[in-house]
Amino acid sequence: MSEIKIVAASIVNFLRQQLEGESLNSDSKESIEVGVQCIETGFELSQEELSKGIDLLQLIRQQRGNDTVDRAEAEKLKNEGNDCMKADKFREAFDKYTKAIKIDPRNAVYYCNRAAAHFKLGEHEAAIADCMEALALQPNYGKAHGRLGLALAALDRNVEARASFDRAAQLDPDNESYKENLRLAEEKLLQASPRETLDLGGLLQNPALLNMATEMLSNPNMQNLISGLMNNTASTPGSGRMNVLLEASQALAQHMQAANPELVDQLRRQVRPPGPGDEQPPAQ
Incomplete structure (x- = not known):
């Protein structure tokens, strides 16, 4: 007996249990009786197959108990x-x-x-x-x-x-x-x-950065990357999402570096505080 027939038989048995109770009015019972006949006919259920149906109410009660x-x-x-x-x-x-x-x-x-x-x-x-x-x-x-x-x-x-x-x-x-x-x-x-304070407003008004962003968003490869990022982030559970985001960030950074290394170097200097080996601005 197939799993589909087991489900259908379980539904029929459940509906028949409701027909035997007192909670339904006559109109509702008539509609359910029609539904039972349609399911039995549609799935060609025999009496033997109906006897193999699962008690759905018991299954739900058991599941609720397990959840608790x-x-x-x-x-x-x-x-x-x-x-x-x-x-x-x-x-x-x-x-x-x-x-x-x-x-x-x-x-x-x-x-x-x-x-x-x-x-x-x-x-x-x-x-x-x-x-x-x-x-x-x-x-x-x-x-x-x-x-x-x-x-x-x-x-x-x-x-x-x-x-x-x-x-x-x-x-x-x-x-x-x-x-x-x-x-x-x-x-x-x-x-x-x-x-040490990042001027996001200044960065976003940088024409070269805006041009690069426009080119990246119109690039089919980048569009596929962003689409894949959204799908992977939604389907990846827990802290694994952080790894997905890091991988995507690395891919974006590599693309930017290849497209305009001078701009990337300029942005690095703007964001990062000067280190011991960095060139210092002339004294005023």
Whole structure:
């Protein structure tokens, strides 16, 4: 007996169970009886085949019970991870949160908690990735914005860190730590030299950069790359998305380098603070 016939037989059996109950009125029962006859005829179901149908209600109840057990196990692992964090056992906490995520990958709290473990382990890029996962599931998750700000600040990405702390403070205005971290990020930005602060407006008004962007977007190869990036990012779970984005960024950088190396070198000098071996501007 084919799987399709098993499904059809299960539906017929379920509908017949409803016909025997008292929840349907006469008009509804008449419509369902017609539906049962159509399914039996359309799939050519014999009485023997009907007897092999699955009890759909029992299957659903069993699945719901399994889901409840799984969620309880995931919560247990999360709580154990929290205990490990309090005991400064950050690697053990990371393992607990990872197991919870495997059970329930749609829970933003588990990603946010694992981001805290990453941060304590000095794995700031991984912490950023987990915060982004949490925010993809729950965009107004204040704690995820706050932890994202901490990881960004640890990497001296102060413009992005300030935006994250600002959003966290908006979502949780009573949290003093968000306000303090926002103040510190703003202080760092004020103390930064002009060469350390990226002028995005100036970059976007650069005619050569705009021309390069236009040429890249009209290039069929680049169009295929962008299309593939969107598809791969959507279909890749968890932190694997970061690898997809990095690969795409490298491909874009290589294309820019090949198309206009002089412009790329100019942009590097504009974005990067001068190092010991860089040419210094003449004294005024």
